[in-house]
Amino acid sequence: MKIFNKKNIFIAPYTPISKSFKDYLVSNLNINFCGFIDKNKKGINLYKIEQIQDTSFDFIIIISPNHYKSIYDDYLKLIDNKKINIINIQDNQYQLLKDYKKNDTSHIKEYSTKIDINNIQRKGVTFISKGFIDTNNKYLYLFCLFNKITVHIVTDNKKQLEELRRSKLACTDLNTQESDILIAQSKYLIFDQANHTNFYISPNQITIQLWHGVGLKKMSKLTNITYDYFISTSKWTNESNFINIFQSKKFLIYGYPRNDFLLRETSSLDLLFCDKELYSFSKTHKIVLYVPTIREYLFQGEKTYKDLLPFNFYTLNKSLNDINIVMIIKLHPYVLEFFYLFIENSDFSNIIFHPEQGDIYPILKYTDILITDYSSIAYDFLLLDRPIIFFDYDREKYEKNMDGFLFNYDEYTPGFKVQTQEELITAMTKVDTFKKQRKHIKNKFFDLQDQFASNKLFDIIKI
Structure with a gap:
């Protein structure tokens, strides 16, 4: 610097x-x-x-x-x-x-141009997941496999690639010659992030953006790609957010494949990338799941784990034990790095740190109370109609850094709002009085509240 x-x-x-x-x-x-x-x-x-x-x-x-x-x-x-x-x-x-x-050694444009010049018919579906395989890509990918569609997933996440290969599922390492050829040959390219779209896409290919959530955060307009289909959850989320951010020929209100999973029976493949021990544990214990969003201001100056969460973990553990609740904490990988040594040297009866990566949705499915702050996971959880606590201890600082929220924070956070550890514990034992507000907001965010988003998408890509 x-x-x-x-x-x-x-x-x-x-x-x-x-x-x-x-x-x-x-x-x-x-x-x-x-x-x-x-x-x-x-x-x-x-x-x-x-x-x-x-x-x-x-x-x-x-x-x-x-x-x-x-x-x-x-x-x-x-x-x-x-x-x-x-x-x-x-x-x-x-x-x-x-x-x-x-x-930058990509040869996608070279391969794709040859395919077009020689009038070679493209086939199959490729899911593109840079960094990690997120939940919408994962659940639609598995649905396609189950329904005998030729699909492949490319990612540069080594751990997830290893698990896919152990399960004998079609996958390729991103940024390799093999993945470049696969992307060039595919009829359909499916994304649920926007972090790997700056490559050549033939006009003869069809792009689908599943995206990964609807929340309070403002976003910058993304103009480097025009998708064929952008998948959203309601007319309201389109008009208030997505059509102002993304370029797409069509915005389809189908819902999210990951929310199908919350509303249907679980299969063994659904537990891909999931901590299976924690999943089993969550089915038999009273669970609060804490999923805080990442704070960009955390990158300023030196930090220790004590600077990142306003908890005294020892008194927190005792309080949780007293009310017979187990807290699972799912931190962003950037944040969890600060906690490794602390976790290794701690033994809590009622606090469990979730691994840095992995699909949290199987555990979310059995969560009794969700604790979050500004994360879009709160809105998916509305489909389960269970209590949410908003632990917004740094609201003023976070809101300032984000230049405000997309929506009115108090209106769109249907749950107790707490700023201290003591208030958080108290809120866990309070009577839930937010059922009506949850339903109102759920109906804005989700026009369709069923388990058939993947079925609708399947009708597009099976043609």
């Missing part, structure tokens, strides 16, 4: 992550911050790339884990590449990403 010291800096795009990075730079280096670059947002210290190309500055820093490639390519059209830097977040540290272009 020293190369930025005493330099004139722009940062792109304007997001909670980039705002936190700007605060980190200002706190640790002597920089002259010139402003943010963002092609969709307007405001003080916000610029379009065209507005700054003739101004005097030293560097543009791009920090966008999912979209830095498309942003970099756009900026190269106007700005000298020596002035453009990419920052990656690795092991909870900001790191300068060097020569990403040299490491």
